[in-house]
Amino acid sequence: MDISALYLKIQSHLDDQLPFVVYKKSEEEKLNCFLQNDNLLYELDSYNTSGFVFAPFDNRERTILIPKEKSKFYSVSITSNNETEHGIHDRLSYSVSNSVSKENYLQLVSNSIQAIEDDFFKKVVVSRKEKVSFSNKNPLKIFQRLIKSYSSAFVYLWYHPAIGIWLGATPETLMTIREDEFSTMALAGTQPYVDSLEVKWGAKEIEEQSMVTDFVLNELSPKVDRIERSKTYTYRAGSLLHLKTDIKGVLKNKESDINDVISVIHPTPAVCGLPKERAKSFILENEYYERKYYTGFLGELLINHNGSTESNLFVNLRCMEMDDDSAILYVGGGITKDSIPEMEWEETVRKTETMKKVLY
Numbered sequence: 001m002d003i004s005a006l007y008l009k010i011q012s013h014l015d016d017q018l019p020f021v022v023y024k025k026s027e028e029e030k031l032n033c034f035l036q037n038d039n040l041l042y043e044l045d046s047y048n049t050s051g052f053v054f055a056p057f058d059n060r061e062r063t064i065l066i067p068k069e070k071s072k073f074y075s076v077s078i079t080s081n082n083e084t085e086h087g088i089h090d091r092l093s094y095s096v097s098n099s100v101s102k103e104n105y106l107q108l109v110s111n112s113i114q115a116i117e118d119d120f121f122k123k124v125v126v127s128r129k130e131k132v133s134f135s136n137k138n139p140l141k142i143f144q145r146l147i148k149s150y151s152s153a154f155v156y157l158w159y160h161p162a163i164g165i166w167l168g169a170t171p172e173t174l175m176t177i178r179e180d181e182f183s184t185m186a187l188a189g190t191q192p193y194v195d196s197l198e199v200k201w202g203a204k205e206i207e208e209q210s211m212v213t214d215f216v217l218n219e220l221s222p223k224v225d226r227i228e229r230s231k232t233y234t235y236r237a238g239s240l241l242h243l244k245t246d247i248k249g250v251l252k253n254k255e256s257d258i259n260d261v262i263s264v265i266h267p268t269p270a271v272c273g274l275p276k277e278r279a280k281s282f283i284l285e286n287e288y289y290e291r292k293y294y295t296g297f298l299g300e301l302l303i304n305h306n307g308s309t310e311s312n313l314f315v316n317l318r319c320m321e322m323d324d325d326s327a328i329l330y331v332g333g334g335i336t337k338d339s340i341p342e343m344e345w346e347e348t349v350r351k352t353e354t355m356k357k358v359l360y
């Protein structure tokens with residue numbers, strides 16, 4: 001099947017209101033797609049199932065699975081010839097309204113800094129949503145634009161009639177497991193990309209990222225042997241730069257439930273805070289909205305690729321929820337004792353650009 005035929009299949013699945021996910025991993029020149037055969041909502045009850053998982057930030061909410069055995073799976077290479085167009089030039093008129101006002105966000109950041117000064121936690125990641133109204137948009141066209149714009153991201157379009165449409169281009173891997181090989185990353189700290197990766201990082205960013213690295217190494221050590229970490233380096237995600245450390249090792253117990261590993265690292269201090277439970281309860285009580293699937297995770301669970309079983313899970317960042325006439329963009333940032341509220345606001349504004357760029 002070529003890519004145009006796959007897009008037609010996906011479009012008719014969407015028209016028929018049947019669940020699906022289509023996605024591209026950063027290192028691959030192909031699209032993978034699960035088209036679910038029925039319109040039921042399957043909740044994940046065990047990580048020993050195969051399929052595509054879609055998990056919320058708050059693990060008391062339901063985690064959705066598109067089960068492999070209830071769907072057709074396609075993997076189609078993207079060739080430069082037929083990757084193009086699909087009416088990509090229709091311009092969308094749109095308007096933005098701040099669903100969480102700037103004033104509220106500044107207050108939330110100030111309250112977070114105060115809680116750090118009161119020793120309630122060391123770091124917390126707070127966030128907000130922003131609604132963008134428009135007319136005439138097609139989720140598949142937005143997906144195609146995302147693929148073209150963010151070649152180094154995990155780009156996806158996910159749909160379930162009972163939940164809605166989500167799209168994203170995330171720079172962050174939650175974890176990859178191939179047989180017993182395990183890898184993850186610690187990603188935090190943000191500054192705009194201007195024209196170079198040779199940038200200076202402030203003490204605030206260095207500290208907030210190293211908290212993530214230390215947490216991941218610490219939490220994983222009972223479960224993973226031969227842990228190795230890379231040097232911390234500057235990583236580009238679209239028009240933003242982050243600090244990143246790669247971490248890998250070998251699972252001590254190959255048969256252990258992936259859930260074991262997920263429960264210790266999700267949500268990481270890159271999207272929640274430290275200590276985890278305190279930061280999480282602060283977020284749930286103090287943010288002015290519900291994160292839903294933003295800062296949750298998504299991806300392939302126990303899928304056979306070329307003879308080996310893999311799970312490839314990503315943190316749901318730089319994402320949006322979309323309906324007929326609007327999109328809701330979700331953005332946040334890490335707060336430490338050195339945060340400056342106005343700059344934290346600016347950082348979220350820059351992060352909204354990842355999605356706004358493809359809505360123009």
Ligand SMILES: C=C(O[C@@H]1C=C(C(=O)O)C=C[C@H]1O)C(=O)O
Binds near residue numbers: 127318335
């Ligand atoms: C929370 C987000 O991003 C996270 C927070 C970052 C930061 O605080 O600098 C950087 C990358 C991500 O780990 C987001 O994009 O919404």
